[in-house]
Amino acid sequence: MPLSSVPARAEGGFHVVVEAPRGATLKLKHDPALDVMIGHRPLPLGFAYPYDWGFVPGTKASDGDPVDALVYWDVSSYPGVVVRCRALGVLALEQDAKRGGRERNDRILALPLVHSRGAALRTHADLDRRVLEEIEHFFTSSVFFEPKNPRILGWQGPEDAERLLAGS
Numbered sequence: 001m002p003l004s005s006v007p008a009r010a011e012g013g014f015h016v017v018v019e020a021p022r023g024a025t026l027k028l029k030h031d032p033a034l035d036v037m038i039g040h041r042p043l044p045l046g047f048a049y050p051y052d053w054g055f056v057p058g059t060k061a062s063d064g065d066p067v068d069a070l071v072y073w074d075v076s077s078y079p080g081v082v083v084r085c086r087a088l089g090v091l092a093l094e095q096d097a098k099r100g101g102r103e104r105n106d107r108i109l110a111l112p113l114v115h116s117r118g119a120a121l122r123t124h125a126d127l128d129r130r131v132l133e134e135i136e137h138f139f140t141s142s143v144f145f146e147p148k149n150p151r152i153l154g155w156q157g158p159e160d161a162e163r164l165l166a167g168s
Contacts, residue, residue: 055068072109072127132155
C-alpha cells in the first residue's frame, strides 16, 4: 500500500508516517508520486530532529501538505514507519506563504498509542515547560535560512488536534 493511501484514522487515534526520524540532520519529505522519501534539505549545522517527524496521511493542512506531526517518545524509528498515535496537543505556528502573505502551519504533538513510559501523559501541559520551549525553538530556528519567518502562536490541546484532523 502506498504511504499516502494509509488511512488517517487508527483505532483509538490516528496514523503518523515518519519522514525524518529522531536524530536526523536531513529533512526528508514523502513524494507521493514516487512513494519514497526524498532528501529535502539538510538542517543547519548543530540541528537534529528531537523526535520522529512526519505527517498524518489522508489529511490536508492549510499549506497544501498533509498535517504535520511530531511523535513524542524516547526512541527513533525509520523513514516510512507508520506509528499509531493520539494527540497531546497542537503547536500553532504561522509562517510566510510561498505565494505571498502569511499562512498557518500547525504541528500536532503526538504520542504513540503503545508507549508505556508516556501512558500518564494526557496533554502537552503534562510535559515540562522547558520541553515545550525547546520544541518551539527547534521549529523556529531549524528554518532560519529558509524564507519562512515562522512565528509561534501558542499551544493548544488535544481537542484542537482532533479539530485540525477533522477539518483537513
